[in-house]
Structures are given as structure tokens and as C-alpha cells.
Amino acid sequence: MAEPITAIRAHPLAGRVHAGSGVAITLAPEAFRINLRARADALATLSGALSVELATMPGQSVTAGNRLALCLGPDEWLVIDVKNHPLTDLAAVEVLHSAVDVSDRNTAILVSGPSAADVINAGCPRDLSLAAFPVGACARTIFGKVEVVLHRPRATVFRMEVWRSFSDYAFQLLAEAARDQA
Amino acid sequence: MLLIRCPYCQSDLPELEFRHAGEAHIARPEHIADVDDATFAHFFFYRDNPKGLTYERWRHVHGCGRFFNAVRDTVSDKFVTTYKAGEPKPDLPAAANANEVAK
């Protein structure tokens, strides 16, 4: 039996950072993620098991401690946790649902600063004004030529979840858009 | 770029998040293996492609992921209404009038 390799995860964007005028682009800490699918009648049980009240409207999110649950579709949630794997909490849940580990599928980029929305609007057609996309809002949408999940934890901070192999493109486009901020 | 109302997200969202998915209300025959050639041809090949109000499917593919139905005017490119998959076909003139009133 060979020695186990290091448990450290290799970040697809390791070391990348961009500081611009009015915006900083950094990497979110590594996290556990699950894609959760379920019908309305299962939500109470699942919310209890996950210790986070799952929102029922696509575009809404709920944060509880280290856990963030984004409602992406009428029966779909992306649950993110930097400390504990949400999958573990669902292991014993009997109610009908689908929980799939996608921890390594996504990586997350943080776009922060007063120009954050403008930078993302270089490639995202959504209205990111606070009126249309308030703090706590989330959406799966388009950024340039890739699909992303956006979440707004604070007025001037966005979390962009993007598939691993698209993350280099997303980061580069963010950095170029950040350079455009006069 | 159009704005399309996703009946699941209940909001008007940019067309880039959506993908057109062909004519709506074409049901796959229940015992498809047993249908005759004409029935299969009508199910699989024949499409109305009308000028004016058309029923069509869209998918909020880069959003909530749901397929839904829409009534759109192919002349003005305006959506009359959108509704969830599985919901009954709305009455056309009524839908068109509702849109006029809404404006």
C-alpha cells in the first residue's frame, strides 16, 4: 500500500489575484459543495438536517454560520460550506432527494469593491443594481461565454462560482474588465 | 436581446440565459413503439411554423434549468405570455387581449 498523497486540494487558480481601481479579484477559500435536488415536501426535513432554512424561490439564498444555501431552481440548491461537508449531514436522511458532491466541480472567485458590479457587467447581462439584485441574491447566469453562479454576500462583494475548467477564462475576463475601471 | 419571463424564476431575464427548444404542445405518443408511420411523422417531423402567435418551448438553460412554454408573436417578436411545462395551452385570443390590457 502506497503512502497517501497529501490531502491538500490543488486550486485551479492557485495564487491568482488582481487588484484594480475600485475592485479586487481574489479567490474564495476552498469549500465543500453539494448540488441538492428535492421537492417541496422534503424541504423541512432537509433544512433541518442541513441546519439551514432552504429558500424556496430561485434567486434567494440563506446563510447560516459557515453554510450558504443558494436556491438556483425550483427544486435545486447549491449548498456551500467551508468547514463541514453538507453531504455528511444528509447521509442518514431518508426523505426523497438527490445530493451530489460537486466540491471540486466549482471554484469561486470573489469580486469586491465599489466597481464590482460594473466589472461583472462587462460580461453578465443581468441587472446587478441593488434594487434588482439585492444583498443575498443569487443566480445562475452568463458571464462572457461561460455559465456562472453569482451570489452577493454584501453590497460591494460578489461570489462567482464557476466550473473548474472555465475558471481561468472567468478570472481573465474579470481582470480585463477590472483594468477598464478608470 | 430579448427579455424573457421565466415562469419558475418569475422574473424577466436576459435572452442569453435561455435556449429555444422548438414547438410546444407536441406530446410524445404514449405507446410510441406501436404508432403507425403517419402518427410518428406528425409527432417527429411536422411543425406549424405559423406567422403570428406561436407556441414554443424554451429552456432557462443558464438559469434555473427549467423547460417552459411561451406564446410569442413571430412578427413583432414579442412574448405574449410564458407558462410552466405541463400547464394547459392558454387560449390564444384571450392571451393576446390580456397583453394589450397589460400595456
Next chain:
Amino acid sequence: MNSQPNRLVGKGRLTPAHKVRFTFDGKSMEGLAGDTLASALIANDIHLVGRSFKYHRPRGIVTAGPEEPNALVGITRDKARHVPNVRATVQELHDGLNATSQNRWPSLAFDVGEVNDLASPFLAAGFYYKTFMWPQAAWAKVYEPFIRHAAGLGTAPTEPDPDAYASRYGHCDVLVCGAGAAGLSAALVAAEAGLSVIICDENPKAGGALRHEADVMIEGIVGWDWAKATLSRLAGLSNVRVLTRTTAFGYQAQNMVSLVERVSEHLTDPSATPVRERLWQVRARHVVMATGAIERHMVFANNDRPGIMLASAARTYLNHYGVAVGRRVGVYTANDSAWAAAFDLKAAGIDIPAIVDARADVPEALVAKAARLDIRVLVGHAVTAAGGKLRVSSMCVARADGTGETEVIPVDAIIMSAGWTPSVHLFSQSRGKLRFETETQRFLPGQHAQDASCAGACNGAADTAGALSQGIAAAEAAIAALNAKGKASTTALTTTGGTSWNGSLIGAAPGAEAGKVVKAFVDYQNDVTAKDIRLAVQEGMHSIEHVKRFTTNGMATDQGKLSNMHGLAIAAEVLGKPIPEVGLTTFRQPYTPVTFGAIVGHARGALFDPTRRTPIHDAHVKAGAVFEDVGQWKRPWYYPRAGEDMHGAVNRECVTVRKTAGLFDASTLGKIEVVGPDAAAFLDLIYTNPFMKLGVGRLRYGIMCREDGFIYDDGVVGRLAEDRFHVTTTTGGAARVLNHMEDYLQTEFPHLDVWLTSVSEQWAVIAVQGPQAAAIVGAHVDGIDMSADAFPMMSVREGRICGVPTRLFRMSFAGEDGFEVNVPADHGRAVWDALMATAEPLGACAYGTEAMHVLRAEKGFIIVGQDTDGTVTPQDAGLAWAIGKNKTDFVGIRGLKRPDLMASGRRQLVGLMSADGSTVLEEGAQLVADPNQKVPMTMIGWVTSSYWSDNAGMPIAMALLENGFARTGEKLYASAAGGAGFVEVIVRDTQFLPTQKTGADHG
């Protein structure tokens, strides 16, 4: 020559001390900061700036704005930064600006192409259509080169564009297009009510007509200063975004308006800003179009001579730039506003020999004021022709009714006005309906097609006061429509002074009527005269759209800004129809030219398209892999060692896999996790194969069809639990297969309790293939019994490898013992390195996609999309065994029963070997039975895959061949590479290597 001889001391708004040097046609000159190239040229007494498109006639500056049809120049910064066809009237002057005139050779003053002017009787409307018709043979050698040489203005840069361009989606409650009096007042009121506002204007500063109407006072201050103060107030509000140097050039559906912002065009150093231009796609809840009006020229003989320009332009040059357009300026008008220009010029000390007004009745006040200023007035008169060639030298004046003598008045400039045309381009693009106002002879915005309003001169406002009140009204309408919470404090703006913009003449002026053989230009840019329009109608072009195309009136970048109404009026007169019955042509986007760079935006170089790399990518780079593009993915193609070419590397990799083992990065495979109690039932419907009875821990190769019965994708399906499957798809099929499955799940089989999740990028996949595969993988596995009995071929086990979780598939697409090691992507690289460290001492190696293709072909395994093309059924591909015979339903079950799909003689997938045992066929080569038959030959199939196989010791190929299964052993002919005859081939099965007892992957 004096520096800037036409610059007047004490006039204009520029600062005399702020001097700027520029060159025109190589000559160094001086202008002032704030000048346009046009105002600086006129300051230097230069009117001749270009040659016309068709006739190469000398042309000057006609306008002072974006509507300029004539003064198109090339602007060169360096070798890569050359912009042709820049309107001198909008190009802001900066130090070192280098402008050159166009469409002339050898020089601007002496142009050989001018012969076209003399030949003009032969170059009338429709000339090209009539002339270049026959003989057919003349096209390639004579006509086309001639047209290509003659076509196009200016020259394109030859080097790649070094500048960066940005794009931005914008959203607002109210978008205001135009920052003149109307736009500013609308933006102010909307912003005061708390609405989010974007206001854009194509000019560097706000003000619109206030730029030339120096006598207008708003709220007690000079109009221009009010505009400046209002814009800076707006810019200071958090709910307003002010975009100057920004043109709204296109109006799309649902109030999406495209704007292009010119960021660095006015700067000496273009690298001072991060981007050259920024494209805005603004979605507004309400759009206020305050796009102003464009003054029309008078259509009279030789009205294109340099020095002849619009009255408002002359007034702009005087009042804003402090430049006199001439020293002895004739005035020709059919409209009040030109009189104001004449008065301003006279007051500045410029000689005005006469105001010629074609109208019979002119307001008394104007005549009285002219008398006070001692200006001669010729009401009811016409300028029948202009004299001079490189510069206007005189105007011939006669009575408008054609009676009496003609007087020749020497001038060095003529200013003219036939009235104002509302700029309804944006409104028209928004699909709004125009209405014709008969008394003022104007097309004005009628019914809106979108949530928008129009305000100011574009909406028929007669003067500044009207523009302001319309702006306020438009904003108030928006406030009501959008239920704004706030209330605007501005309800009215007071104004004094200014001129009326009414009064109008459209069509040819007296002296250029029907029957007169004169060059009275309607469209300067396209060299269309009044005579051309009449000819077009006479030749049967009765639709205005046909007239436009026959004459080219209003085409190209000009889009009829000056010419449209004149052309329409002339056509209507000949047709004997009222103008609204003839109708307007469609206004096309863009309103003014937009660079390709702005449209492309960020999507260049690395950002043109995403480049996808697997988690193991860097290891392949380190190993010296050559990569191939597979869709957006970079995949290792082969790993050449020192001295190896591609063939050498691929042969070695293929042999090594079968002799020892090879490692292959299969991370790009699509992967879908199918979870729920009905997962098996769902897969049973999606794949042709049966899945209900697949045991937990087992794998099955699956074929997926479309409803028509043709192969759509293939892959391996693994059952991890009763209610959990791990499905793989082809690399290219990943996204569409998931969409296909979601479509059926959501709309056809919604009763099934099952969900789909893409895990393509969750798992890195390392394929380890070959006799030593179990040894290599086994060395790192924890908690999985690797024995063939406990873990047979076509099974899946979950456990740990190298200490990280794995879904370990025992399978092979190379027909050997083998594994696909799935590990979480973030650990993919580390596991690859660990496996390679074990593999290499055993003599195993990494192999790339080319070797993978050869290895699978040696065993006759297909690649969907290469050996199939969307017309191939499972039976055609020799995969009939993969169809569940007892199933009552699956996607494609009925399609497969269509008569044509069940007919005999279909194209079927067969193996081919070259008769000479050495020639590698060309993929795509056509197959024929008889190479000596007459051309066009009967083609009976084609080669889909072809390789040299070291393991087989011969070339191997697969082909889709008509009735192929029945042709085994037949001799056929494949077209040879490069059209060099035919290669003799023999039809055979696709098993090129003897089948070993490995179970392969068709378990």
C-alpha cells in the same frame, strides 16, 4: 500664411493660449485645444479636404457634426492605428494628430480620378447595373478588378489592432439619448424624481444646438453655460451616469440600446486609457430620444464646392470655435435660422454680400434686422449655381421664378439652410411609426412601439423653449409610467432668445428642377444628384426602396442624414404622389460607423473563447505533450520523446499500452450523476440498452439515440447504488446530452423520481490500460479487492486511491485489462503523478488522444461523431446487440422502425484494409466499386477512421459503406490523398486484433 488666419480674436469658447499642432496631408498646422479637425482646418483656411466617392469631385466641410457626409479623412497614429473615413467634424484635435485626405491620386488638388466627373454622363444612376452585365467572361478579368479598385473609401490598416476594447451591460430606469436642451431637461427631471438615469451624447460636451445658438438664455444664464452646469450637476448625482463622446447607434427590442463610448480617440496618447472604446448595451425601462435635428443643404448646381456649408455649421464654427468660414460669405436659405447665422457673422466683422432666400415671404423682423446690419436681402431669389472648383468663388443669383437677369456675386464661402430634418433614426430603429406633418413637411415620431418618448427637435419642437418643455414632459411621462417614488423639483425652465427651427424646403431648389442638366447634389457621400433620382423614377423604380438601391441615395455610413428628405421629395414629385405615400426608407443601424473592435469587445485572444484545461494539464506540459484542441479543451495528443516524430510517438504509445500499460487523461469525458428511485427506469428510456437489471457495482456500455433512431451519443453507465448511477458521455456531447436527458425528464417523463447533476468537472479521470494496469492501480488502492473475481471487468467499486476517494471503473476502450480512475478533480494531478511514478519503472507510459484513437480502432470501437454522423443507427454501426429486445419503450424505438431504417443496403460500418498492406487511407476518402467508371462516379461510402497500427502491423480503417456487412472480402477503391488516383482496399470486419479473453467493455 498666418497661423490660423480665420481664427477671430475674442470669438468662440476656446482658449487661444492652448495651442495644438497637427498635420494634414503632411503639412504641419496649428489649432486650439477643443477644436475638431474640421474647425482647425477652417481656421487655417482649408476647405478642400477630400475627393468624392464616384466622381472624385473636390469636396469640403459641409457640417460641424456627426452628420458630415463629405469631410472623411484618414487618421494615422502609427502603422497599426490607422482609421479611414473619420469625419473631420467629430475628430477632436490633439497634439500630433495626423490626418490625410482620401480618394485622390496623386494629390488632393490634382486628382487623376477626376476624369470620372467629366465622364459622369456615363456614370449616372444604375450605371453599374447596366454596364457590368455581359459578356460573362469579362467579369473575372475586367469588371470585377475595376469595381474592386473603384470601390471603397480610404484604406484599412494592415496590422492587428493594438488597442483594447471593453463592453458593458447597463441598466437604468431612463436612458436619455442626446444631451441638448431637451435631453438635459429630461434627465434632470427624471433624476430629481429618484429614477436611475443614463444620459449619453455623441459630443464631448452637452448642449446640442446651444453650441451655435449663442443668444439663447436659460434660467437667466447663457444656454451653453446652463448646459454645462446641468451636466455637471447630473454627473454629481449617484443615480445618474453621464456618458459623453457616446453615440446611441442602435435600438433593439425591449428597450435595449447600443451605445459606443469613444474613450481615447481624442487623446494624444491612446495608451493613457485602458481601452479605446467601450460598447454599452443598455436596457432601460424607458428611453427618451432627444436626438435633435439635422439641417439640410440646398440642392443647387455645384452645391458641393468646398466652402459651401450648412448655416448652423458656420454658426458653430464662429460661436464655439471662434473661426470664420470665409471672409465674404454668401447666404442661401429657405429657412429663418440661416438668417441668424448671417447676423452673427456680420456682427463678427465678416462681409455678407447677400442673403438669398428662396421663399416669397420672409418674417418682417428678419428683413428689418438685415437692414439694420446693412445686409443686402434677395427674397424670392435663388442661387442657381456656385462658381469655383477647389473652393467656391462666386454664387449666381437669379429670381426664383426664373425671370430676369442672373447676377454673379463673388464669395469665398456660401452658407445654406433648407430647414431642419428631425433625427428620427433611433425612433425608426425602435420600430416606432413615423407620421408626416404636412404643414412643416417633416416626418415626426408617431406611435411608439416600445416604452419610450421623444423630446426636442427630433420631435418637432420649434425652438429651445419647446425643446425644454418637451424634455420635461417626457421625463414626467416616464416618472408616471415607472411609478417613481420621488418628485422632481424642476417643473419648468425659462428661456429667452434663439431662433425658430421651422420653415422648410425639401427637394431641388429653383435652378435644379427637372430638365436642368446640372450637378445639384442630394447625397454628397454617394454622389447622387437630383437628376439621378429623377432618372431612377423614370426608369421604373417607383418604390423609394428601389430608388435608394438604384441610386445609392442615403446608403452607406451617411444613412441619409442630409439627403433622405430631399431624395424623397424629388422622387415624390416625379411620381406625382404625396410624400407620405412614397414613404421613407428604413434607417439602418449603426447611426454612425462603429469599429469592429467595439463590437468584438473583450472577446479577443485568450478571451475569444474559453480554453478548458484538465486538472492534470500541467503534468502533460511538463512531460512535453503536444496538445490538440477538442472543442474548447486542450488534450494531450501525443508525448514525443527526443528524436520522435508524431508517428514514432504514437506507435510507441500504442505498443506500450498493449505490452505493458499506458496512462491517459480522460478527465474531459462528460459525467452525469443520476440519482433517485427511478434512475434505472429513466436510463432504460434514454439508452437503447436495458438497465433495469444492471446490478449494483456493474457497468454497461450504452447507446443513446434520438427519437429518429440515429445514434446520438455513447458512454459507460455505472450503477453505484440502487438509486445512483454514474453516467459518462463523449467529451463533445457532455452539455447536449445533459440537455437531452433533462428535456425528456422534465417534459416527457416528469412522473419519474430522478434528478440529474453534471459531475464532468467534479471528477478527474485517469485511464490506466494494459496488462500491467491492475498492478499500477492496485499499488495505490485502499479498500478495494483488485482480484478479477472480486472486481471483474465492467464493474465499479468505490474506495480510496492514494488516500483520496475514488470511483474505480474496471473497463477498457482499448480492449485490454484496464481502469478508469475517477478522483476528485482537485486531487487529479497528485494521483496522476503517483500512478506515473509506479507506471514508469514498469515500462508504462502516458499516451495521448491519437494513440487512444488507434487503440480503440484496433478493436473496432466507434467514436460517435467520427464513425457516425447523425444518419447511423445502432444496427448500421454493428451495435444491434446494444438494443434491448424486450423493451417496450426507449427514445428512438419507433424511429428505428421507420421503413428506410429497416431497409437493406443501408450504409454500414465495416473495416477496410489496404490491398498493398502499407498505404494509410485518407479519412474522408470516397469509396467506389469501379475506378474506371465515368465521372461523376457512383460513390458507395467513405472512410471514417484510418490509422497505421503497429500492433496489427498494417494500416487499419473503418468506413461507412452501402450494404457493407454483405461486402466482406470485396475489393473496392478508395480515393487517394491529393486526388492521386485510387487505393485498392478489401472490406473486412472491424476487429483488427485477435480478440483476447478480456471481456472488453461490451459487458
